[in-house]
Amino acid sequence: MNKLRAATTLVFCFGIAGALLCRFLFGTPVETEETPDPNAAAAAEALAAEVAAAAAKVVPSGRTGPIRREVILMGSSFVFVVDAPASEAIRAIDAATKRLRTLEAEVSSWRPESDVTRLAGRAGIEPLAVGKDTFALLKLAHEIHAETDGAFDVTIGPVWDLWPFRNPDAALPTDAQVAEALKFVDASKIELDEARQTAYLPMPGMKVNLGAIGKGYAARIAVETMVTLGIKRAAVSSGGDIFLLGRKASGPWVVAIDHPRWSARSIERFVAGDVAVATSGDSQRYFLRGNKIFGHILDPTTGAPADECQSVTVITEDPARADAYATAIFVKGPKQGMQWVEQHEGVEALIVDALGLVTRSSGWSKAAPSAPSQSAPSVSQALKPSPKRVAHDRSTPLSELGQPAGRAVDEDSGELLGVPAGSFRSCDEKTLRELAAFRIDRTEVTNAQYQRFLDATKDNPREFSHPDEPPGKDRTPRYWKEYRSPLFLSTPAANLAEFDENTFRHPDHPVVGVDWWDAYAFARWAGKRLPTHHEHEKAARGDDGRIWPWGDLWDRKKVNGGGEKWGERDGSLYAAPAVSFESGVSVHGCLNIVGNVAEWTQEGFVAGGSSNSNPSQLRCCAAKLRRPGFRSFDIGFRCAADPAPPKPDVSKPEAKKPEPAKPEPAKPDATKPEPKQSAEKSPPPK
Structure with missing residues (x-):
């Protein structure tokens, strides 16, 4: 589904006086950035090496502090933040980036030589030997498809291709077209042979798209790669997925869940560590028909965009599962989705329904303790929950909403x-x-x-x-x-x-x-x-x-x-x-x-x-x-x-105010000369 999500952003605390909060705008000692051509992996790796070398020259090798790098991978922006000495951090980010390029080569849906593309080409013909990452992802997708009663399905691709997400001006698919494409959608039919490490799609026309689970999996293996190099404190963000390792030396990681309809506004800010956070929503990839939003997350049962939620955020240990669970809960909708969460230990969720109503699972507050009440420079005010609600709230997304003080009504x-x-x-x-x-x-x-x-x-x-x-x-x-x-x-x-x-x-x-x-x-x-x-x-x-x-x-x-x-x-x-x-x-x-x-x-x-x-x-x-x-x-x-101020009652005479007591004349100070009297008289009062 090439899944782009409603944003979950990471806020980073550091600074002299307890800190500046930013959304990946860290003001870090060094910020390196890659802008590779996604069609040229070799050029991208060369560019990465150049950037890393340049950074190593700029930053003293003994300097500590978070190092940040942004890389374009798998159709999304991956952001690495490593809290370690600069040379160690850069080496770890380089290794993680190289590892993710290997993953991208296997599971990309647009590369002709990838496992995903070749698997679709051999559908209904014969099993295909695939790489270890492809097999691991297909196996996990198969498991989660069963866990979620089919709400998560990586074979939704034939239906997704019918909808005009790539060309918003194109016509909507007919019911007959959707029904025909749904014949190819059922992840339970994927045949996996672990001994031979092969995968097989039994029907010609079937295909898989691992975007809805691949970015979480990518965050996992990136952190695993950095851990092997001795990194103990890091964060990886990929699209709407975040994986946090440890706790920074200067303070906690702070995660902000962005409002799906109001950019730069937060629904929730909480501290976290050694946990995965994933958000799925309809705000990043959609098209409009009249007043209706058609989001990119499709219901595998109907073949239509799921429309009961605006966004779903999941907290759990594994970023790949968090990624897939967020999609499945979005498809299930607020009621069934939250019921599913409550039945699965170690999974917590925050759901924003179609009307903007926010629902949190029973263990959310324990898994996501609130962050300190400080605001990032780019945020005017975090959304305030209604005092009448306990588990639900409708939030006012903007500050300064009241009637202007001192301005008369026109x-x-x-x-x-x-x-x-x-x-x-x-x-x-x-x-x-x-x-x-x-x-x-x-x-x-x-x-x-x-x-x-x-x-x-x-x-x-x-x-x-x-x-x-x-x-x-x-x-x-x-x-x-x-x-x-x-x-x-x-x-x-x-x-x-x-x-x-x-x-x-x-x-x-x-x-x-x-x-x-x-x-x-x-x-x-x-x-x-x-x-x-x-x-x-x-x-x-x-x-x-x-x-x-x-x-x-x-x-x-x-x-x-x-x-x-x-x-x-x-x-x-x-x-x-x-x-x-x-x-x-x-x-x-x-x-x-x-x-x-x-x-x-x-x-x-x-x-x-x-x-x-x-x-x-x-x-x-x-x-x-x-x-x-x-x-x-x-x-x-x-x-x-607001109500009009009460008008004064002119029918009753105003009570006479008592005259203030006249002050006694001050005694002259013998130590000071008397002031000279002016010859001019003061003008009479007007």
Whole structure:
């Protein structure tokens, strides 16, 4: 599967005062880097030798401290960090790199002479003698396939090739194509002869791809190679896999699990040593169709991308098993995956489900004790768990989300409605959730209101930006200008859906094609903030747990939803005016809080569904987590605010304040001369 994962990164502690934390940005005494041509192994090895020789000249042989090198192998970036005298560290990294190039030659899926390629060529013909690494990987893959009830399967390749991961613009495979390819998927059919060290694929068309286990295996043999040379403290990172050896002389290894939807944000930071950590996810290799993410991890049962998780992180002793287990748990999904983890001793997992809900296995906190509360320079703030949750949390991914202090609410940016404090039942929870009082816009932010924001900030576009916003960002909504390619416009398909000045730019329609950064900046400019996911849900459903804002009985006439099929019936192909569908008003007075356009929330969810959504997606609690830079024709936002400060009661006369006691005149100091009196009189007070 050429598996690229949601990142698990290593944070390294060192420094004079207890330390600087970085994500493999160590500021180490020497950093050497290889950038080999993956098609030229000999040239790469020569380059490695040159780099190592240069490093040996620069670093005094007796100097200690972590030495870091990055190498491109097996389609991924491998990072070695060795805490040893420089000459010993460089020698160990050289040996490990050479060993991994031998592994790559055997198991590469793109080299014509590799065991993997030749094995596919001999499928259904005869067994093939393979190298020791290939055989060891196939044997381990065979075992894990059985352990995971087929959720991990290295023969998924024929199905994976059908999906457009290499060419995102290609068509999706048909059900018939997937069904045909699934005939070749079953790792239990791989025949292994340990005495002869041969492997056999019994059906022509079968093939294996060891990417989902090979990088963890590579980390293992790299560390084993360095141990034979006397190394006692090292770390190897390969894609989403980390293998940690020992404990650094200057402090613990600190591992950070990156958020699958928010780059440079951590879900968890923990100390570790002599352990393997692997993360599988859909954020590094995927394609989009509309609003749906198609991740590269396929379910061997259905042949379709597994979509119940965003990422899975596994901790266990063996990096190869951690690598494969993370994939299998991702395929199984949050519920079955966590059940599997709890049944297997020595395996712990952290799962982020499709909605961003984080679940940890029962032994996670013991296996992954929290790191010191320090932040890396590239991280604004680690994600904070909700105080209401024990085993689960939804985390706010960005700092500085509150209402801007000292800035008055812009009255023309939308009418605010009050929502009282109290409990309500969220549909994804069994217990009541308490919320403080807040205010929320009656309608979605319109194009006219957004235009006022652009005009007001044109001289200083970043005045209200979030500190993590990408530099040079353009706040113009995507659909305010022609967004379709000239090639598409030259085809008859261009006439199938209208696009004119009023489609996405009508002044009283909700602004769409804006991302989270845009919504955040507008809200702060308006003296407001974005609502939290739970505030949005409470404003939609009230306190009684209703399914839709108007009640529990579906009524398509009360909402702009259903896509084009129902758009023809409700008169709105896309978004309707912000003031519309008034019969579907929520109990707190909000219009179109479900349907019309989905709305950004503080945490990065888009809530409430849109004109393109079905009834299930239009429930009060419906939400999807999106990347902050995501834009769509059916995503907009509304703002929220804290309760208004109480107004002074002008009906009662203000109590007269007692006059302060007059100070006694100071006695003159006989030791000091009296000041000269000015001839000018002080002006009368104004």
